[in-house]
Amino acid sequence: MRNILRWTTALSVLAASPAFANELTDTNYPDTRRGDVVETLFGEEIADPYRWLENDVREDKEVADWVARQSAFTDSYLKQLPQRGWFEEKVRGLLDFERFGLPDKAGKRYFYTRNSGLLNQSQLFVRDGLDGEPRLLIDPNTWASDGATALSGWTPSKEGSYLLYSVQDGGSDWRILHVLDVATGKVLEDEIRWVKFSDLAWVGEKGFLYSRYPAPGEGEAFQSANYDHTVYYHELGTPQSQDVVVYRTPEHPEYNHSVTATQDGHWAIVTSSIGTDARFEIHAIDLTRKDWTPRVVVGGFDDAWELVEGMGDKLWFVTNKDAPRKRLVQIDLGGKTPKMHEVVPQAEDILERAGIVGNRLVLNYMRDAASHAVIVGLDGKSAQEFSLSGIGTASGFHGKPGDPETFYSFTSFNRPPSIFRMNIETGETTPFAEPEMDFDPEDFAIEQRFYASKDGTKVPMFIVRRKDVVAAGKPVPTLLYGYGGFDIALTPGFSASRMAWIQAGGAYVLANLRGGGEYGRAWHDPDGARTSRTSLMISLRRAST
Numbered sequence: 352m353r354n355i356l357r358w359t360t361a362l363s364v365l366a367a368s369p370a371f372a373n374e375l376t377d378t379n380y381p382d383t384r385r386g387d388v389v390e391t392l393f394g395e396e397i398a399d400p401y402r403w404l405e406n407d408v409r410e411d412k413e414v415a416d417w418v419a420r421q422s423a424f425t426d427s428y429l430k431q432l433p434q435r436g437w438f439e440e441k442v443r444g445l446l447d448f449e450r451f452g453l454p455d456k457a458g459k460r461y462f463y464t465r466n467s468g469l470l471n472q473s474q475l476f477v478r479d480g481l482d483g484e485p486r487l488l489i490d491p492n493t494w495a496s497d498g499a500t501a502l503s504g505w506t507p508s509k510e511g512s513y514l515l516y517s518v519q520d521g522g523s524d525w526r527i528l529h530v531l532d533v534a535t536g537k538v539l540e541d542e543i544r545w546v547k548f549s550d551l552a553w554v555g556e557k558g559f560l561y562s563r564y565p566a567p568g569e570g571e572a573f574q575s576a577n578y579d580h581t582v583y584y585h586e587l588g589t590p591q592s593q594d595v596v597v598y599r600t601p602e603h604p605e606y607n608h609s610v611t612a613t614q615d616g617h618w619a620i621v622t623s624s625i626g627t628d629a630r631f632e633i634h635a636i637d638l639t640r641k642d643w644t645p646r647v648v649v650g651g652f653d654d655a656w657e658l659v660e661g662m663g664d665k666l667w668f669v670t671n672k673d674a675p676r677k678r679l680v681q682i683d684l685g686g687k688t689p690k691m692h693e694v695v696p697q698a699e700d701i702l703e704r705a706g707i708v709g710n711r712l713v714l715n716y717m718r719d720a721a722s723h724a725v726i727v728g729l730d731g732k733s734a735q736e737f738s739l740s741g742i743g744t745a746s747g748f749h750g751k752p753g754d755p756e757t758f759y760s761f762t763s764f765n766r767p768p769s770i771f772r773m774n775i776e777t778g779e780t781t782p783f784a785e786p787e788m789d790f791d792p793e794d795f796a797i798e799q800r801f802y803a804s805k806d807g808t809k810v811p812m813f814i815v816r817r818k819d820v821v822a823a824g825k826p827v828p829t830l831l832y833g834y835g836g837f838d839i840a841l842t843p844g845f846s847a848s849r850m851a852w853i854q855a856g857g858a859y860v861l862a863n864l865r866g867g868g869e870y871g872r873a874w875h876d877p878d879g880a881r882t883s884r885t886s887l888m889i890s891l892r893r894a895s896t
Contacts, residue, residue, distance in 0.1 A: 378428065381420040384413075407573050409521075438851055443469070444789065445847035451770050451784035453747045454758050457511035460533065462488075464502075465784075471498035475505060475516075477533060481772075488514065488536060495520075507533070508553045509616070513587070515551050515559050523573065524548070528561060530587060543591050547577065552612040552619060554638055558586040560597060560610045560619055578604035582621055584643075597621075598634065598645050612638065613661030614751050618684070620658045620666070621645060629655040629838055635666070635684060648682060648689050660707040662752050667694065667712075669705050675872035677702035679714065679731065694731035701840075701871050708750030708757040708775045713737075715748055719799060719811050720842050720869045724748065724759075726775065740766075742797050742813075744842040750775070758783060763843040764815045764859070765792040765850075795853065796821050797843070804865070804890045811869065812862040812894050813843060815853055829858040833891040835866030838875040862894040 385400035408414045429435060452464035452473065459480055464473040475489040494500040503526055505516035514533055517526040528543035528551070549562035564577040581599040585591065598621045600606045607624045619636040633649040633656050648666070649656055655677075659667035664685035671677045674697035683690045695702070700716040700723070707713075707729070714725045722745040724737035739745050743763030747770075750757040755776040762768040770783040796818045801809040820827055830852055834841050841863055849859050863869045864887050 379424075381417070381424050383417065409573070410570070434855075438855070441851040441854065442847050445850050448767060448786040448788055449784075450767060450786055453749070453760055453770060454783065455507060455749070456751075456754070456756065457507035457509060460507065460511035462505070462507050462511070462514065472501055475502060475514075477511075477514075488531060488533065489516065491518075494518070504551060506551045506553065508556045509614075510556055512556050513539075513553075515553065517546065517549075517551070525572065528585075539587065541585065541587055541589075543585060543594075548580070548607055548609065550609045550611050552610050554584065554612065554619070555616060558584055560584055560612065562608055562610060580607045582608050582610045597636065597643060611658055613658075613666070615662060617663065618661050618666065619643075620648075620661075622656065622658075623652075625652055627837060628652075629671075631656050633658075633668075646684070648684070657704065659705045659712075660752065662707075667705070667707065669702055671872050676700065677871060679705055679712070694729075695727060701869070703840075704748075706748045706750055706757070707752050708748065709753060709755035711775050713748040713750070713757065713775070715745060717840060717842065717869065720813070720840060720863045721799070722746075722761075722842065742799065742843055744844055762845050763792075764797055764813065764845065764853075765795040767845040790850075790854070794818055802893055802896075804893060805886065808865065810862060810864065810890055810894070812860055815849075815859045815861075817853060817856065820856060820858070827856055827858050829860055829895075831860045831862065831891070831895055833862035833864045833887070833894065835864030835887045835890070837866075838868040838872075840868040860894065862891055864890050 383401065384403070386403050388399045388402040390397050390399065404414060404417065406414050408418055447468040449468060450466050454461045454463040461478045461481060462475065464475050466473040470492055472491040474487055474492070476485045477488050478485055489502055491500060491502040492498065499521045501519045503517040503519040505514060507514050511533055514531040515528065516531065517528050519526055524547050526546040526549065528546055530539040530541045531537070532539060543561060543563070545566050546561055546563045552560040554560060560582060562580055562582050565579055567575055567577070579599065579601065582597040583594040584597050585594045597619070598608055598610070600608070600623070605625060609622050610619055612619045617637070617639055619638055621634040621636065623632040623634070624630070630652040631649070631654070632652055634645040635648050636643045636645050654670055654672040657669045659669060659679070661667070664683055666682045666684065668680055668682060669677055670680055676697050676699070678693060678697045679695035679702065680691050681694050695714065698716065700718040702714060703717050704715045705712055710729060712727050712729060712731070714727060716723050716725060721742045723739060724745060726735045726737055727733060740761055741763065743761055743766065745759055745761050747759035748757050755774050757773050757775060758770060759773065760768045760770050767786045767788065769785040771780050772783045773780045794817060796816055798814045799811060800814060801811050804810050816827070830849070841861055853859055865874055866887060868875055
C-alpha cells in the first residue's frame with residue numbers, strides 16, 4: 352500500500368503576530384492507557400501500545416470514554432482562547448443565510464436542496480414547473496436527534512415520478528437506499544443496504560442501477576476491508592434479494608465499479624477504478640437489449656475518463672488520454688469496435704467538465720485555479736466565451752440534449768454560492784437563488800499572485816483581505832493554507848470561518864501546491880514521479896516569504 356502522506360500535505364499556518372495575545376493556563380492532557388501489543392515484523396519487534404484505540408468507538412466503551420475525555424479537555428482549552436466568543440458569534444451570523452443547491456429538472460418538475468440558514472441538514476424540495484410552489488419532500492433534520500443522519504445523494508427518475516435517495520448515518524461510508532413517490536410523498540417499501548461508493552442511475556421509471564459490497568460479517572461493518580464491489584439492478588416493488596448482478600470482477604475483487612446512464616436511456620456506463628487514482632476502465636451496457644452483456648469501451652487503467660452524455664450510439668467523454676490538460680472526445684459504439692475521434696482538443700486551460708445542453712456543449716475550464724466557461728456546437732466548433740462574475744468557481748451546467756435550460760452556481764472567497772438559470776439558445780441568464788448577506792462583497796480585495804518554488808516553477812496563490820487593510824499597507828495576522836494531492840484543485844469558495852477572520856482584519860492566503868489538479872496531470876503527477884511531502888513543505892514555506 353502506498354504511503355499517502357509521502358505525496359500529500361494540508362497545512363494551516365498562522366503567520367505574523369497573534370491577533371489576540373494572551374497567556375493560556377497549563378494543559379493537563381487526559382491519561383491514555385498503554386497496552387502491551389508487540390508484533391514481530393521482518394525480524395524486528397514493534398510495540399503498538401495504542402492499538403486498542405483502533406477499536407470501534409460505537410462498540411468499545413473504553414474507546415468511547417477516551418474520546419469523551421479528549422473532547423471535554425479540548426472544549427475546556429478552547430474556551431480560554433481570547434475573542435473566541437466574538438468569532439463564534441461572527442461565524443454563526445455568517446452561516447445564517449438561505450442557500451440552495453443546483454436544481455435537477457426531471458419531466459416538468461424541479462428538484463433542489465434548500466437550507467434556511469442554520470439547519471443542520473439541507474432539506475429537499477420540488478416544484479411542479481419553474482414557477483410552481485415549493486413543496487418539501489425530505490427533511491433529514493427529523494431523522495435523528497443528534498443530527499448525524501444525513502441525506503447523502505439523490506436522483507429523480509426521468510419523468511420525475513420517483514426520487515431515489517441514499518441515507519448516511521453517523522458519518523459512515525455505508526448508505527441505505529430508499530424510493531419516494533413524488534406525487535404523494537410516500538416512501539415505498541424498497542430498501543437497499545450495504546451500498547458504498549455508489550452512483551445512482553435510473554433505468555426508465557421502474558428500476559435503477561447501484562453499486563454495493565457483500566454484507567459484512569457480524570461486528571465487521573466498520574472495521575474490515577471491503578471487496579467484490581458489484582453493480583446491481585433493482586426493480587421497484589421487489590426485495591433486495593432479487594436484485595440482478597449487472598457487472599462484477601470476481602477475478603479482481605479489489606476493483607471498484609460505479610455506474611451511470613445516458614439521458615436517452617440507451618447506455619449504462621460502468622467506470623472501474625483501483626484505489627484513488629483517476630485511471631479508469633470503461634464498459635458500456637446496451638439497455639435497449641434484453642441481454643445486458645458489458646462491452647469494453649476503454650481497457651487498461653491508464654487515463655481518466657468522465658462521461659459527458661450519450662445520444663444514440665455516440666458517447667462524449669472528457670479525458671486526459673494524450674492530453675494532460677484534458678480534451679473532449681466522442682466514441683461511436685455503432686460498429687463492432689468503438690471508434691474515437693477528437694471533438695475539442697486540449698487547450699492551455701484545464702478542461703474540468705462538460706455538459707450537453709440543448710444542441711450545444713458547455714465546457715467548464717479552469718485557468719490558474721479559477722473558472723471560465725466556453726460554449727461550442729456538438730461538433731466542437733463556433734466557440735463562444737461565457738462571462739462569469741470575476742475570480743471564482745463555477746459549477747453545474749448540467750442539462751439534457753434538446754432542452755436549452757441549464758443551471759450553474761458561482762462562488763468566490765467573498766461571495767456565497769448563487770444559483771443562475773441560463774437559456775443556452777438565447778444566452779439569457781437570470782438569478783434562481785441569491786443569498787442575502789450582511790456584508791458587501793466589494794469591501795474585500797481578491798488578488799492572485801505567483802511565486803517561484805525551489806526549482807523555479809511558478810505556483811499560484813490567492814490573497815484575500817479587506818480593501819482598507821490593503822490600503823493601509825501594513826502586515827496583518829495571516830492564515831496560510833496549502834494543499835497538493837490526489838489531483839484535487841483548490842479553487843475560490845466561500846467559508847464563514849475564513850470570512851470572520853478576514854472581517855476581523857486578518858489576511859487569508861491559499862497556495863495551489865503541486866500534487867493538486869490545478870494544471871492537469873503534469874501538475875499532479877510530473878513525469879510519473881509523485882510530488883514529495885518535502886517539496887510541498889518547501890513550496891508552502893516559500894509562499895510566506
